Amino acid sequence: MPKMKPHSGMGKRVKVTGRGKIMSEQTGKRHLLEGKSSHVTRRMTGTVEVAKADVKRIKKLLGR
Incomplete structure (x- = not known):
């Protein structure tokens, strides 16, 4: 089974807080x-x- 790869563009656009909330501009x-x-x-x-x-x-x- 191939590895799960995260979407690099989405990783640049959002930030996950310590409690798991997703924050964006x-x-x-x-x-x-x-x-x-x-x-x-x-x-x-x-x-x-x-x-x-x-x-x-x-x-x-x-x-995630």
């Missing part, structure tokens, strides 16, 4: 920033917990 802060207010762009800084619907898929990609 907030979405929506890459482009089209002129149209967004500074209040909105400030709110999008930092990391957030990944949506519950995506956790199973992401854990599979990470090989």
